[in-house]
Each structure stands twice: as C-alpha cells, then as structure tokens.
Amino acid sequence: MKPYPKSIDLQDGAEVVLRPMQEDDLDRSHRFFLHLPEEDRLHLRMDVTDREQVAIRMEPSDAMDNWRLVALHDDAIIGDGTLAQPRYGWRRHTAELRVIIARERQGLGLGTIMLSELFHEATRRGVEKLFGMVSAKQQVAIRTVSKLGFQDELVLRDHRRTLLGDLEDVVVMTVSIADAWRRMEDLMHAMDGQGRERY
Amino acid sequence: MIRYPRAFRCRDGRVVTVRPLERSDLEPLLEFFASLPEEDRLHLRVDVTQREIVRRRLSPLPHWNVLRLIALNGERIVAEASVAHRTYGFEAHVGEARLLVAESFRHCGLGSYLSRQLLAHGITENLEKVEVHLMDDQLPVIRFFERLGFERDGVLKDFVKDIRDRHHNLLIMSLRT
Numbered sequence: 010m011k012p013y014p015k016s017i018d019l020q021d022g023a024e025v026v027l028r029p030m031q032e033d034d035l036d037r038s039h040r041f042f043l044h045l046p047e048e049d050r051l052h053l054r055m056d057v058t059d060r061e062q063v064a065i066r067m068e069p070s071d072a073m074d075n076w077r078l079v080a081l082h083d084d085a086i087i088g089d090g091t092l093a094q095p096r097y098g099w100r101r102h103t104a105e106l107r108v109i110i111a112r113e114r115q116g117l118g119l120g121t122i123m124l125s126e127l128f129h130e131a132t133r134r135g136v137e138k139l140f141g142m143v144s145a146k147q148q149v150a151i152r153t154v155s156k157l158g159f160q161d162e163l164v165l166r167d168h169r170r171t172l173l174g175d176l177e178d179v180v181v182m183t184v185s186i187a188d189a190w191r192r193m194e195d196l197m198h199a200m201d202g203q204g205r206e207r208y
Numbered sequence: 209m210i211r212y213p214r215a216f217r218c219r220d221g222r223v224v225t226v227r228p229l230e231r232s233d234l235e236p237l238l239e240f241f242a243s244l245p246e247e248d249r250l251h252l253r254v255d256v257t258q259r260e261i262v263r264r265r266l267s268p269l270p271h272w273n274v275l276r277l278i279a280l281n282g283e284r285i286v287a288e289a290s291v292a293h294r295t296y297g298f299e300a301h302v303g304e305a306r307l308l309v310a311e312s313f314r315h316c317g318l319g320s321y322l323s324r325q326l327l328a329h330g331i332t333e334n335l336e337k338v339e340v341h342l343m344d345d346q347l348p349v350i351r352f353f354e355r356l357g358f359e360r361d362g363v364l365k366d367f368v369k370d371i372r373d374r375h376h377n378l379l380i381m382s383l384r385t
Contacts, residue, residue, distance in 0.1 A: 053298070054297050054298055054299060055296060055297035055298060056297070056298070062296055062297065065271055065296065068270070070270075071264060072264075072269075097254060097255070097261060098253045098254040098255075099252070099253040099254070099368035099369055099370065099376075100253070100367065100368055100369075101369065102369055103367060137366075138366065138367065140364075140367075162362065162363070162364050162365065163361060163362035163363065163364055163380065164361070164362065165339075165361055165380065165382075166337075166361065166382070167336065167337060168299065168302060168337075169298045169299055170298045170299075170300075170301060171298065172298075176301075176336070181364060183364060183365075183367070
C-alpha cells in the first residue's frame with residue numbers, strides 16, 4: 010500500500026487526493042455536507058448542516074476507533090468515507106462502513122476507490138466482517154453495496170428519523186472481508202484501469 | 209423523573225436497594241462481575257474482569273444519555289441495569305437496554321422490576337423504541353424479554369465474539385414504548 014496522501018485520476022480526468030481526515034478539516038467537511046442535496050442528506054445519521062454535529066462526528070472516541078478518509082479536489086472535499094470499529098468488546102472483529110460522494114462526482118468510480126481503501130484498512134486491522142446501515146428507502150445505495158457482496162440480514166423498524174421528521178426502517182447489510190475483496194477485484198477490473206493510483 | 213434510591217422486595221422476601229451507579233462503586237462493581245460464572249461473562253459485550261473497561265462505566269459518555277442502575281443487597285451489588293441513547297442525531301429516539309442479574313437473584317422479580325425502571329426512564333426521555341442486543345443462544349434471557357413484550361427484529365450471523373474468541377450470532381430485540 011502506498012502511503013497517504015495518494016493522487017488518483019477520476020474517469021472524468023479530475024485529479025483527486027485521498028488522505029485521512031485531519032483536525033483542520035472541520036470547515037471543509039461542513040462545506041461538503043452543506044453542499045449535498047437534501048435528498049442525499051435525508052437518510053444520514055445526524056443533521057450534517059449543523060456544524061456542531063459535524064464537529065462531534067470528528068471527535069476521537071474511547072470506545073470506537075473511527076478511521077476517516079476524505080477525497081479532495083482543489084482543496085474541497087468531494088468524498089467522505091468512514092471505517093468505524095469498536096476498540097474492544099464483543100463486536101471488535103466488525104466494522105461499519107460509510108461512504109458519501111458529492112452528487113456531481115458520483116458515477117466516476119470514486120466510491121469504489123474509497124471503498125477499496127477502506128477495505129485495505131479493515132484488512133490491515135484484522136476486521137472479519139463489514140456492515141452498513143442503509144435506509145430501506147435508499148434502493149440505489151442498497152443495489153450498489155449488494156454488488157460488493159453485502160447482503161441484507163436485518164431490518165430495524167423505525168430506527169432513524171429523517172430530516173422531514175418521519176421514522177424510517179434501516180437495513181443492516183453485512184459481508185465477510187474475504188467476500189468483499191473478491192467482489193472488489195472484479196469491480197476494479199471492470200473499471201478498466203480508470204481511477205487507478207498514479208505512480 | 210424517577211427518584212432514587214428505591215427499595216424493592218423480591219418475591220422471596222429479600223429486600224434490595226436500587227439506585228444509580230456512582231463513581232465510588234468501582235470496587236463493589238468489580239466484585240459483582242468477578243462473582244459471575246464464566247458462562248454468564250461469555251455472553252457480555254466486554255470483558256468485565258478488566259478494571260479499565262469497568263472503570264469506563266463510571267464516567268459520563270460524551271453525547272450519550274445513560275441511566276445506569278444497580279441493585280444492592282446490603283453492601284453487595286446483585287444486579288446492574290442500564291439504558292442509553294444518543295443526545296443528538298436522527299437515532300436519538302432509540303435506546304439500548306442492558307441487564308445483568310446475579311444468579312442468586314434471578315426468578316424473584318428483580319430483573320422485571322429493573323427493566324420496568326429502564327422503560328419508565330425511556331418514556332421520560334421520549335424514547336420511542338428500546339432495543340436489547342443478545343447472543344441468540346441465550347434462551348432464558350430471550351424468553352424473559354419476550355415476556356416483557358420485546359419482539360425479535362432479527363439475527364446478524366457471527367456478529368459477536370465472546371472472551372474466548374468464539375463467534376456467536378447477534379439477536380436484536382425491540383419494544384415500542
């Protein structure tokens with residue numbers, strides 16, 4: 010694995026830098042979230058237009074080892090990925106994955122590249138099982154992660170309140186790290202060399 | 209707001225005092241955990257024989273609202289019960305409850321009493337749903353929560369590991385308040 014920061018070219022030719030999130034990213038991160046269309050913010054876990062909640066998200070935690078990766082273009086964040094693993098306890102071999110890509114950069118392979126980086130980090134940490142928690146209404150997101158081998162295992166009824174105030178079901182999707190890698194390699198081949206690291 | 213301490217009389221006549229866990233409770237809490245048979249400790253989410261991990265229960269958790277109750281028989285802790293929910297975000301209406309009762313104080317009404325205290329607290333905090341997370345082989349505990357009205361949401365395969373590194377399925381149950 011090359012160390013961060015890494016430079017990649019997206020399929021539209023845009024130069025993008027990947028690196029772990031830093032303490033001074035709060036304003037960049039808040040701007041990224043403010044820029045998301047409401048329908049992309051609708052199903053998140055918190056109100057990311059609130060700078061204070063974005064700051065809470067970045068705080069280190071005693072219980073969780075959260076690894077956050079950002080993708081930047083012209084010093085603006087265009088992608089945000091998280092690998093959230095408990096530091097101890099019965100779920101220590103699992104980690105939750107979350108990836109959000111700016112609307113205008115979707116469909117260019119950035120999500121796949123960020124997921125691949127998160128998979129590498131998960132493998133390095135010895136994570137055995139990955140999971141995602143997706144709103145049952147986010148059919149596109151469910152289809153996308155299904156391609157990576159994630160299977161829906163559990164529905165949590167009325168688990169999240171949307172920005173509009175109503176309750177929605179959340180689907181917990183899981184995959185073993187070995188299955189996730191097999192699917193990821195297929196996807197990277199299908200991307201036909203686009204969006205690879207530049208050496 | 210429920211006021212503590214409260215006295216509870218078990219069906220067999222023994223009386224326990226129920227009150228929130230305090231910072232000075234570390235030693236009796238460690239003794240309680242140490243007194244549990246390993247079979248019980250295998251089903252817990254953390255290794256409660258580790259002092260540092262138990263100590264974390266005594267400090268407030270940033271951005272979480274946690275009610276952590278203990279039941280005392282004399283000076284001895286015989287049960288611990290908690291309910292926790294986030295103080296911000298879009299999942300703040302969901303609480304997670306945990307309950308652990310010493311073997312000698314099971315089947316005497318104490319577990320049900322503590323669970324009702326947790327649910328009553330949940331209602332005052334405007335929780336709309338309370339979850340419990342269990343290993344799916346804990347049949348007596350599952351039946352206990354079913355009697356309280358909890359329903360099974362489903363199982364996540366091999367999602368938890370015990371202190372001996374063996375995998376178990378995680379069962380999530382929930383109750384609408």
